[in-house]
Amino acid sequence: MQHSVSIRDLSLNFGSVRVLENLNLDIAQGEFIVLLGPSGCGKSTLLNCIAGLLDVSDGQIFIGGKNVTWEQPKDRGIGMVFQSYALYPQMTVERNLSFGLRVAGMKRDEIGRRVARAAEILQIEPLLARKPANLSGGQRQRVAIGRALVRDVDVFLFDEPLSNLDAKLRSDLRVEIKRLHQRLKNTMIYVTHDQIEALTLADRIAVMKNGVIQQLADPHTIYNKPVNLYVAGFIGSPQMNMLEGTLNGSSFTTDDGTVIPVGNYDFAVPVTGAVKAVLGIRPEHMVLGDDVARMPFATDAEIEIVEPMGSDTLAWTKIAGRSVTFRCDSDVVIATGQRIRLGFDPARGSIFHAETTNRL
Amino acid sequence: MTQTTSMAAPGNVTATRNGVEPRGQRPKPFFTPRKIVIYSILVLFSFYFLFPLYVMIMTSFKTMPEIRFGNIFAPPIAWTGEAWIKAWSSACTGLNCNGLAPGFWNSVQITVPSTIVSIFIAAVNGYALVNWRFKGSEIFFAILIFGSFIPYQVMLYPLVILTRELGIFGSLWAVILVHTIFGMPILTLLFRNYFASLPQELFKAARVDGAGFWRIFFEIMLPMSLPIFVVALILQITGIWNDFLFGVVFAGNQNYPMTVQLNNIVNSAQGSPEYNVNMAATILTGLVPLIVYFVSGKLFVRGVAAGAVKG
Numbered sequence: 139m140q141h142s143v144s145i146r147d148l149s150l151n152f153g154s155v156r157v158l159e160n161l162n163l164d165i166a167q168g169e170f171i172v173l174l175g176p177s178g179c180g181k182s183t184l185l186n187c188i189a190g191l192l193d194v195s196d197g198q199i200f201i202g203g204k205n206v207t208w209e210q211p212k213d214r215g216i217g218m219v220f221q222s223y224a225l226y227p228q229m230t231v232e233r234n235l236s237f238g239l240r241v242a243g244m245k246r247d248e249i250g251r252r253v254a255r256a257a258e259i260l261q262i263e264p265l266l267a268r269k270p271a272n273l274s275g276g277q278r279q280r281v282a283i284g285r286a287l288v289r290d291v292d293v294f295l296f297d298e299p300l301s302n303l304d305a306k307l308r309s310d311l312r313v314e315i316k317r318l319h320q321r322l323k324n325t326m327i328y329v330t331h332d333q334i335e336a337l338t339l340a341d342r343i344a345v346m347k348n349g350v351i352q353q354l355a356d357p358h359t360i361y362n363k364p365v366n367l368y369v370a371g372f373i374g375s376p377q378m379n380m381l382e383g384t385l386n387g388s389s390f391t392t393d394d395g396t397v398i399p400v401g402n403y404d405f406a407v408p409v410t411g412a413v414k415a416v417l418g419i420r421p422e423h424m425v426l427g428d429d430v431a432r433m434p435f436a437t438d439a440e441i442e443i444v445e446p447m448g449s450d451t452l453a454w455t456k457i458a459g460r461s462v463t464f465r466c467d468s469d470v471v472i473a474t475g476q477r478i479r480l481g482f483d484p485a486r487g488s489i490f491h492a493e494t495t496n497r498l
Numbered sequence: 499m500t501q502t503t504s505m506a507a508p509g510n511v512t513a514t515r516n517g518v519e520p521r522g523q524r525p526k527p528f529f530t531p532r533k534i535v536i537y538s539i540l541v542l543f544s545f546y547f548l549f550p551l552y553v554m555i556m557t558s559f560k561t562m563p564e565i566r567f568g569n570i571f572a573p574p575i576a577w578t579g580e581a582w583i584k585a586w587s588s589a590c591t592g593l594n595c596n597g598l599a600p601g602f603w604n605s606v607q608i609t610v611p612s613t614i615v616s617i618f619i620a621a622v623n624g625y626a627l628v629n630w631r632f633k634g635s636e637i638f639f640a641i642l643i644f645g646s647f648i649p650y651q652v653m654l655y656p657l658v659i660l661t662r663e664l665g666i667f668g669s670l671w672a673v674i675l676v677h678t679i680f681g682m683p684i685l686t687l688l689f690r691n692y693f694a695s696l697p698q699e700l701f702k703a704a705r706v707d708g709a710g711f712w713r714i715f716f717e718i719m720l721p722m723s724l725p726i727f728v729v730a731l732i733l734q735i736t737g738i739w740n741d742f743l744f745g746v747v748f749a750g751n752q753n754y755p756m757t758v759q760l761n762n763i764v765n766s767a768q769g770s771p772e773y774n775v776n777m778a779a780t781i782l783t784g785l786v787p788l789i790v791y792f793v794s795g796k797l798f799v800r801g802v803a804a805g806a807v808k809g
């Protein structure tokens with residue numbers, strides 16, 4: 139199958155600092171890929187390499203089946219949207235949109251047609267005569283997207299496009315980007331450190347750390363079957379609860395002696411003998427009330443802190459001596475100091491090897 | 499009751515001091531020790547600097563007999579512009595007696611091209627050093643900056659030989675070349691720092707849009723650089739206009755800039771010194787940098803304000 143973007147053994151060093159190492163990534167035509175990771179993990183660097191704004195140290199980049207490793211950014215068939223919008227301040231919106239086309243020496247009526255189409259798609263027609271300084275943040279980012287749009291490229295690159303916007307605008311534009319993708323069906327590569335953006339937008343997420351892709355999978359898999367402790371801890375807010383202990387056959391014994399039966403857990407790799415392990419369970423996979431009886435594991439716990447979030451309620455307690463959080467319906471009445479019965483199904487959780495940190 | 503009185507006491511103290519209950523904006527008294535000190539120092543220093551100017555202007559409007567009277571602080575009894583006319587058109591500079599006028603036009607001929615060429619090259623330098631990093635660009639920059647610490651006089655003789663070999667010694671070209679070279683370190687530093695302060699993403703966006711080296715420079719970078727151009731203009735115009743050394747060494751007899759001719763007028767040995775003409779000639783020579791400061795000062799503020807609006 140022809141990949142839209144292929145990255146082969148890509149390495150990038152800044153002097154002696156290795157930013158990316160032997161990175162491989164295949165992106166299908168029309169796929170929405172999100173590169174997710176904390177700052178400094180190399181995700182923006184990778185995007186700049188794909189765009190041709192940084193020269194790679196080793197490896198190859200293919201876009202649309204063509205080796206573009208040595209090509210100029212303009213010849214790669216990409217459009218890019220930046221975090222700071224990067225609109226040319228002295229040009230009107232219309233001139234901003236048409237700049238790339240004018241540079242390419244395109245005919246005037248064709249430029250007009252493309253700008254009109256982009257403005258129509260992004261609903262920025264009333265803004266065409268304005269300068270960027272007279273636009274709001276959301277409008278600026280739309281123009282920035284429009285600038286990529288008019289180029290009629292195969293691949294869109296987004297470098298944290300929503301990070302400079304306030305929370306409300308961010309969620310609005312997130313939906314718009316998703317709508318845009320559904321309408322245009324272009325390949326999109328999107329860099330962010332915001333896991334909500336990643337989970338909501340992506341067809342597949344590449345979670346990165348220290349220049350290495352930790353896991354590349356669809357959002358559901360990333361969330362429910364994280365491949366190692368790092369991914370498990372990075373995705374999800376509040377964090378996944380981690381219980382340390384020993385895994386022996388079908389039972390998991392926490393460090394303070396609590397035994398959790400894990401017989402129905404779907405092991406990714408066969409485990410023999412006793413191994414030090416970490417059992418992770420997401421706050422929303424904890425249950426209380428009548429459902430506890432059906433859970434393979436249940437325990438009594440005392441509520442320490444209650445955080446009502448509106449849509450649901452977060453509560454802090456202790457299981458097996460470890461601080462854990464759980465999420466419950468906002469209608470459930472719980473109070474600090476209350477003792478409750480709490481249970482979970484280890485099959486919905488994740489078990490990691492304590493030393494290799496990989497999923498078992 | 500005693501309790502309430504003691505609690506209200508701090509309020510009462512302020513109230514009695516100002517005669518009003520404190521409320522709203524704090525009153526700002528005009529005379530405070532701080533202000534008195536600041537304004538006295540300012541007045542003292544402006545007096546210190548402006549007094550010689552006052553003497554110059556008064557003297558330039560006097561006749562020679564009146565000057566010989568000795569009351570240099572008194573305004574002229576009979577105002578006359580003769581000294582100014584003589585300074586401009588008929589004072590003797592060496593052998594010629596055409597006044598400062600030829601020198602003025604020579605200075606214009608030197609300053610205009612030198613300023614344009616040096617600023618343009620420095621702007622391209624700064625832009626390339628920031629946005630088009632090449633191998634050794636940092637070392638190149640370090641060498642360039644090092645150049646600004648070397649006294650001009652050290653390089654005078656080598657430059658004389660260089661311009662002689664180029665066949666331009668004693669011409670306007672030589673002065674323009676020398677001014678461009680010596681403007682380079684400080685101007686490049688200026689432009690480099692300014693371009694480095696512009697968002698890098700703008701440059702990246704322009705590259706993705708397909709613009710090349712010159713297109714990005716002229717269409718993206720230059721329109722955003724008005725403030726720094728004004729700063730560079732002030733630096734170069736005043737610097738080159740006020741230059742004496744390069745003018746006297748490289749320009750050749752017929753191209754002497756105004757500063758050199760001023761020197762020739764003031765230091766001419768024949769006859770008694772005409773103080774009124776000297777004063778007028780000096781003010782005339784200093785007028786251009788003064789005007790540049792006054793005019794571009796406003797432009798500068800406007801430029802900074804325009805540059806502050808981020809895209």
